[in-house]
Amino acid sequence: MQDAKSEADEKLCSDSYKQKCKAYEDLYYIVAQAVQRCKKAVKSSETAESLRASSEVRLPKIDLKTFDGTRKQWQVFYENFKSLIHDKKSLSGLQKLTYLSSVLKGHAESYVKNVPITEANYAIVWKNLVDHYQDIRALGSDLLDTMLTYPPMQTANTTSLNNLIHSLNDSVEALKNLKFEKLDDFILLNIGLKKLPFHVRRLFENEVKGADVPTFKEFIDFLRKQAKIAELTQTSNKDEKPKTQPPKTKVYLNSNSKNRDCPVCEGSHSIYACEEFKRFPVHARIERVKSLKRCRRCLGTHEDECRSKFACKECNQKTHHTLLHSNKTSSSNSAFTQHGSTSEENFEDQKSSIILTNLQATSTDHQDYTALLGTALITVKDINGKYQHMRAVLDSGAMSSFVSADCAERLGLPLLPDNTSISGLAESHVNSLGAINCLVKPRQTDEPKLRIRAIVIPVITENLPCVKISNEVRQFWSKLNLADPSFDDTNAKIDMLLGSEVFVRIVSGQKKITNDLGHALQSIYGNRGDGSGRSTSCSDECILISRSRLQDFETSILSSSGSSNLLRLSTA
Missing domain, CATH: 1.20.5 (Single alpha-helices involved in coiled-coils or other helix-helix interfaces)
Structure with missing residues (x-):
């Protein structure tokens, strides 16, 4: 009995121990x-x-090159940033993007402007930059152009020679760094492409668009194919002439004339622009024309060859010039003389009528007068997105707008092909160097902005005004908010000419002030002053202001409404 109890107690203790364990x-x-x-x-x-x-x-400061989107700067920037930042494994993507954002300027800044600074975005931004700018063909073409278009040296001094050495050496080393497979092949290709018309070059680019750098052999094969196409598509009748001439664009520019001596006063102007001749009574004018053996219709020197289609403004007859109309009253003659109105000159080529404004006219008190042409200080957007100040003459008679070659180079905008035929007085021609599309705005406000296609020519005109303005005229105009505060600066160059296609968008047509010293029209650039004013020196030059009658144009402008401002060209 006792043994059974001990066995039970032992079993109970064992179970309890196990549970505790x-x-x-x-x-x-x-x-x-x-x-x-x-x-x-x-x-x-x-x-x-x-x-x-x-x-x-704080990120350590590293001396990095900046990049504003100019392709010529890309290779230097690329090598610099790649070695100092991009290849550093110790830097995170976030840190690399921070560095990259700090050195991109101008057009290149658009790649990071609205991109969040995150780890993942660096790789995306860097790839986009490299894909756009790491174009070895475009980079190589720019370097070749730098060498081939380097201006000839005027003097072989130390500075000029060293500049040439640096320019050539830098370009050659940069070309080598691009690592073309066949550099000589690329150079020949680039020279050949420069000889092609724009539309043929576009055909070539479309044909080889899959290749990074086409070979010179591909270029020659393309030319042979185009020659074959031209041969097959030629008309079989080589003597056949087109029924209609292809349309031509002609632009008439302001021009100087120094060989138009007046037979009455021996001044540098035509007889119908002579103030002394206009002061003659009508019968005296007729007798003077007869004695000079001049044409009664155009006042030219060859009556038997006169082709003038103009008629007298008083009687609408084509038998005589307006200045020789015998029924004109004395009051009409007085008004004509006072305002100095000019009649149209009759050229053999009757394509346009041209208004002549003298820079010098002789009055009864022998004072000298100069014409104030409408100029304005404007701002034009350049290739880097910055606005540069330019001085423009506003000409309602010009069929197109123009920009000087020097101004176009400063803007750096892409030069577009242009085949406009530009002609002026006596069919004098100016060669177009191309055209640019530019954005123009007032110098004091951001609006309105005008998009203008301007033809590039070597020079617009000489400095305006050509002679110094008297203190009386300067004080009168300086009181106004002028579109061109430097209107009296004889050293101020003309960078642009804004023609008729933008004239009506610039001038509001509201005449601000009119008196003997000229008149002002409101424009988006400020008050535009024109007219004649006393000068402190004489000039025997005359300028052709426009190819159409400015009186008619002014009438249409003054009858319109708008908020623009401009300076009207003087007809006085």
């Missing part, structure tokens, strides 16, 4: 798991704190 074991694992979770949490917190601290560390 199991409980302790379960508790151990629970605690161990909790410890592991705590360790992970602490490690994660330390990592986050470390990252936060590292991100707040």
Whole structure:
């Protein structure tokens, strides 16, 4: 009995021990798991704190090249940034993008302007930049152009020679760094392409658009194919002439004339522009024309060859000039003389009528007068998105707008092909160097902006005004908010000529002030002053202001409404 009881107690103790052991074991694992979770949490917190601290560390300053989008600067910038930033594995993408954002300017800045600074965005931005600017063919063409278009030296002094050496050496080394497979092949290709018309070159580019750098052989094969096409599409009748001439664009520019001596006063103007001749009574004018053996219709020197189609403004007859109309009253003659109105000159080529404005006219008190032409200071957007100040003459008679070659070079805008035939007085021709599309705005406000296609020519005109303005005229105009505050600066160059296609968008047509010293029209650039004013020196030059009657144009402008401002060209 006693043995059975002892056995039962022993079994009970054994079961209780096992239960306690199991409980302790379960508790151990629970605690161990909790410890592991705590360790992970602490490690994660330390990592986050470390990252936060590292991100707040100020990035070291590195001397990096800036890049404004000019292709010629790309290779230097690319090598510099790649070696100092892009290839550094110790820098994060976020840090690299921060550096990149700080050195992109101008047009290149648009690649990062609206991009969040994040780790992942660096690779995207860098790839976009490289894809656009790392065009070895375009880079090589720019370098070749730099060498081939380097201006000839006027004097072989030390400075000029060193500049040439640096320019050539830099271009050659840069070409070598581009690592063309066949550099001589690329040079021949580039020279050949320059000889092609624009539309043929476009055909070539479309044909080889899959190749990074076409070979010279591909270029020659293309030319042979085009020659074959031209041969097959030629008309079989070589003597056949086109029924109609292809349309030509002609632009009539302001021009100087120094060989038009007046037979009455020996001044540098035509007889119908002579103030002394206009002061004669009508019968005296007729007798003077007879004695000079001049044509009664055009006042020219060859009556039997006169082809004038103009009629007298008083009686609408084509038998005589307006100045020789015998029924004109004395008051009409007085008004004609006072305002100095000019009649149209009759050329053999009757394509246009031209108004002549003298820079010098002789009055009864022998004072000298000069014509104030409408000029304005404007701003024009250049290739880098910045606005440059330019001085423009506003000519309602010019069929197109023009820009000087020097101005076009400063703007750096793409030069477009242009085959406009530009002619002036006596069919004098000016060669077009191309054309640019530009954005023009007032110098003091951001609006309105005008998009203008301007033809590039060597020079617009000489400095305006040609002679110094008297203090009386200067003081009168300086009181107004002028479109051109430097209207009296004889050293001020003319950068642009804004023609009739934008004239009506510039001038509001409201005449501000009119008196003996001229008149002003409101424009988007300020008050535009024109007319005649006393000068302090004489000039025997005359300028052709426009190819059409400015009186009629002014009438149409003054009857219109708008908010623009302009300076009207004088007809006095």
